[in-house]
Amino acid sequence: MFSRTENFSQYIRLYPVVTFLLALNIFIAALVYLPVIGNQIYVGGMGINWLIAEGEWWRLVTPMFLHAGFSHLLFNMFSLFIFGPELEKIAGKARFLTIYLLAGVFGNIATYFLQPLDYMSVGASGAIFGIFGAFGALVYYTKRILPQLRQIILPIIVIGIVMTFLQPNINATAHITGLIVGFLIGLSYFHPKRIVSWKKRKN
Template identity: 35%
Template sequence: MDTDRLPGCYRHPDRDTGISCTRCERPICPECMISASVGFQCPECVREGSGTGHRPAANAPRTIAGGVVADDPHLVTKILIGINVAVFLAGLAAPAIVIQLELLGRYVEYFGAPVEGVSTGQYHRLLTSVFLHVEWWHIIGNMIGLWVIGGPLEAALGRARYLAVYLLSGLGGSVLVYLLTEPNTPTLGASGAVFGLLGATVVLARRLRYEMRPVIVMVVLMLVLTFVPFGGTLNVSWQAHVGGLITGALVGLGMLTPTAARHRALVQWGTCAVVFLLAAALIMLRTAELT
């Protein structure tokens, strides 16, 4: 018997956790933990303490990152998957959409017609490309990763903070692609954003004192799949993966660093602003180099 294993969440026994409810002391996972004045409480104890269950928004149960606990803790993840699938189907029906949304640093010619890129002012490509896929295996792989990694992270962060991690990670991946690849190389996919969620998950696991080995193994495995060409030519944008992973970890640090409640929102959204401004500065430097 493994005596070092952490107990499982009382609602999700397959999820090991080092956090317990401060009232009933039952082990709780990120999806179940609700921030209290001291530590975290389970949903049952919060309901018992709130009487009717209706309380002002200012006193609503909070996630570990300070977000409001939602009835559907995976709603944003579901919406993101829906958007990705909808854009994929639209691209199949009208391939011209792909040309207008994919990441291009500088114009290329499609069928004899020039298509402009980020360096000529089409900055939207840095983010729209994150929702774009052209191969069924590509979107299936990314959406499985988004569901498996993103669902628990959304429950831990709350909707707004989770969405900020996703979008900034996707942007961070695109920025590194823009900086390091040939400007006429088209790039697309949600992989950078998914890697960003993985980076934030590493921070979350560290914050909750989880066993780090499974998380580190997952990161290493995904990086191996990024850099090792199994059975053929490598056709993966490692720049997007690494850029997203680093960005997600940085934003995750801002979201999950223990901070006094009155300063928490300032630290969290200030971190997001700094990361965005850094990305914008790198974009401007690369644009100046290409023009």
């Protein structure tokens, strides 16, 4: 289910939203390394709570497209590359993008309200955890139909939560909020009655 066997052109054609998000994050990461403008992009977009309180509301969105170094970018984009396609295929393009963006934005909103004013953060991890949360909702509805999905997703979610609290400099608020938001949206999207109505419309 999560093994990627497509070639480059097939991947782009089959998963356009995931491809766009991967390209956007990598492009912005490359811009950040440019002299002068890179620092302006990074500082101007990172989540800084006291600046949000001053009215810079775009910082509730832009942090999810910035990363604190190559390893941070690599981990998040690898997770998106592996797990994103299956969710885009199951949920559809618009619903997948909704899960991703809302999980990321609400993770940043929760960070603003629950962390001190001097708190600063970047990263797509809240959105990535939203993907895991949506799969958690799918597991909730299909635990008897797709036991293999449960065997894969639940350990990933547990490991992700544990690592969130073991590693330093991790925005645990965004991670947990993203997971919850993804799960709640997934409960709506993957409800059996809604899935039946989708199938009827397609037929």
